[in-house]
Amino acid sequence: MARLSDARRLVVKIGSALLVDKHSGAFRGDWLRAMAADVARVRARGTDVILVSSGSIALGRGILGLPRTTLPLEQSQAAAAVGQIRLAREWEEALAPHGITTAQVLVTLEDSADRRRYLNQRATMETLLGFHAVPIVNENDTIATDEIRYGDNDRLAAQVAVTAGADQLVLLSDVDGFYSANPSEDPAAHRYDVIHEITPQIEAMAGDAGSGLSKGGMKTKLLAAKTATAAGCAMAITEGSVMQPLLALEEGANATWFTSRLDPHAARKRWIAAMKPCGTVTLDDGASKALAQGSSLLPVGVTSATGDFGRGDPVLLRDARGASLGQGLTRYTAEEARQIAGHQSSQIEAILGYPGRAVLIHRDDMAL
Secondary structure (H helix, E strand, O other), rough: OOHHHHHOEEEEEHHHHHHHOOOOOOOOOHEEEEEHHHHHHHHHHOOEEEEOOOOOHHHHHHOOOOOOOOOOHHHHHHHHHHHHHHHHHHHHHHHHHHHHOOOEEEEEEHHHOOHHHHHHHHHHHHHHHHHHOOOEEOOOOOOHHHHOOOOOOHHHHHHHHHOOOOOEEEEOOOOOOOOOOOOOOOOOOOOEEEEEOOHHHHHHHHHOOOOOOOOOOHHHHHHHHHHHHHHHOEEEEEEEEOOHHHHHHHHOEEEEEOOOOOOHHHHHHHHOOOOEEEEEEEEEEHHHHHHHOOEEEEEHHEEEEEEOOOOEEEEEEOOOOOOEEEEEEOOOOHHHHHHHHHOHHHHHHHHHHHOOOOEEOOHHHHHO
């Protein structure tokens, strides 16, 4: 079973009901400050932390005085626009005393469905973590319509975990794990400590109902678990309303862990290797050697690019003698790659007329 103390990169999903009291609509500032201390404690041991935080619509609803009923789309988007500012400020003020820089990242389903946007989101997340910032991620409810929505932050959190290459995901919920039936309706329901495989029997146990201000039920959590574990990320469901819920989880609080037999890095490499390449990039001997040592591919090491590929497409990598080295996801189109081939990264803007990524293919986007 996974242990939170072993996490190298952790994604934590925080539901609306944990931040906004479902009865009074008041913001739970004491809980947020305790959660901030929890995040600081986890980060102090070298773990990257990403927070997927609900709450913008719930906060905006209260500020605008909207009714606690289902809102039409335009009112939900207005509430999100107002509430998102407050939510970001609350997180910033809670984490600042711990010396932690926060970053707001708003996404939609399209950002993960489109490979180019997916790679941009991944690069941004990696850069923020490199600067030791804590990304605060939420769905961009101010512009999202049903066609481009995740619809719940359980699945959004799982996709963020996959995008960021996290090895653990924790869903802070109003229940302390996955049960064989709804424990409030069936006194015989039992909680699973560990689930190694999501079988049809397990899926049949999941209910549909969300709770309070949140939209997700157990079915969305199982979908999140499927997404996360397939990419090598273990996932836990635990009760989140206690102060410092991550500390409580480490100290043995009730939870259900969904395990994964894969490493997230290996799972991503396998996914890239299985893609059909859209073109070929040929490397000089220096670049081939650098790749073998774990480096990214810089434009200066490219001698030619063939095919008609776009940003985010898979391309075959060949050495100077034509031998296959593997493949990777390119950050430039075929035409752009041909223009910057053999040039230093510092020359990219002058050649293309706009600033670009320093690397043609990042090492995390290669399967060699």
